[in-house]
Amino acid sequence: MKKHIQTNLMNPGHYENFPVGSIFLPARLRAPIRAIYAFARSADDFADEGDDSAEIRLAKLAEYHEFLHAMERGEAAEHPIFKALQPHIREFSLPYSLFHDLLSAFEQDCTKTRYAHFGEVMDYCKRSANPIGRLLLKLYGDEDAKHQAWSDGVCAALQLINFLQDVAVDWQKNRIYLPQDEMAKYGISERQIAEGRSDALWQQFMKGQIERARRMLQAGAPLGRALHGRLGFEMRLIILGGERILMQLHESRGDIFQQRPKLGFKDWSSMLWRATYTRKPHARNAASCGSGGCGH
Numbered sequence: 001m002k003k004h005i006q007t008n009l010m011n012p013g014h015y016e017n018f019p020v021g022s023i024f025l026p027a028r029l030r031a032p033i034r035a036i037y038a039f040a041r042s043a044d045d046f047a048d049e050g051d052d053s054a055e056i057r058l059a060k061l062a063e064y065h066e067f068l069h070a071m072e073r074g075e076a077a078e079h080p081i082f083k084a085l086q087p088h089i090r091e092f093s094l095p096y097s098l099f100h101d102l103l104s105a106f107e108q109d110c111t112k113t114r115y116a117h118f119g120e121v122m123d124y125c126k127r128s129a130n131p132i133g134r135l136l137l138k139l140y141g142d143e144d145a146k147h148q149a150w151s152d153g154v155c156a157a158l159q160l161i162n163f164l165q166d167v168a169v170d171w172q173k174n175r176i177y178l179p180q181d182e183m184a185k186y187g188i189s190e191r192q193i194a195e196g197r198s199d200a201l202w203q204q205f206m207k208g209q210i211e212r213a214r215r216m217l218q219a220g221a222p223l224g225r226a227l228h229g230r231l232g233f234e235m236r237l238i239i240l241g242g243e244r245i246l247m248q249l250h251e252s253r254g255d256i257f258q259q260r261p262k263l264g265f266k267d268w269s270s271m272l273w274r275a276t277y278t279r280k281p282h283a284r285n286a287a288s289c290g291s292g293g294c295g296h
Helices: 027-048 054-072 080-092 096-111 118-128 130-139 145-165 167-172 180-185 190-195 200-220 222-226 229-251 265-277 286-291
Strands: none
Touching (some): 027 054, 027 080, 027 096, 118 130, 118 145, 145 200, 145 222, 145 229, 167 190, 180 200, 200 229
């Protein structure tokens, strides 16, 4: 699972939007966030990097499950990744289930390369993306159920956005995270993805995918206003980054084959200003972009 939109809001690499030591976050949270990131990235590498067989990848991930179970039993961690993580799990009472969920998503990447319908995609997002947001809230001491629901919406939306902008990249790894039934509805074949062909049907298909991701991001956007302090600022910046990527996807009519969305200086200037001076970031309706509504 290398998913979360690559905006460099957080850290470049597999977890591009994981706030590793972000200067915008409270200093006391940087060490636990780095420890969680190290866990997630190393496990992600098992699933995504190198030439190991699926069996070897799954065995490595199973070992990570066992390390977690050992800590749950109160045993001292010896593996460096878990030794660094253990004190933070204890201090912040981080749920072990969230770490197991992440591993479950990584395991799925080793065995599942196609998704029959959107429900399957969302099941993956529930385990691959949502745990990150919930862990951040837990570190911040936020137990509000509504905030958790908003966080799930934001994280799932970011995951979907990454799927959309990485269609060509994922194809190279023999993975398609787009719902197969929706592709079939528009006559989209895997051959078309392989050829990088952005025709009228592809554009209509992507328009629906972009709009759905926008609605989900919009549904979770109140979290950026509800959270205070540095975490609130970080969340607003993340949401705004997702919004800008969706805007670029819309403007290109979903042609990610020619140019993958990327945030530039103007994007960053706008995002930083809005995150600082407004507490009302929102995901714009992609349909309004065509009338100039996304021009600033």
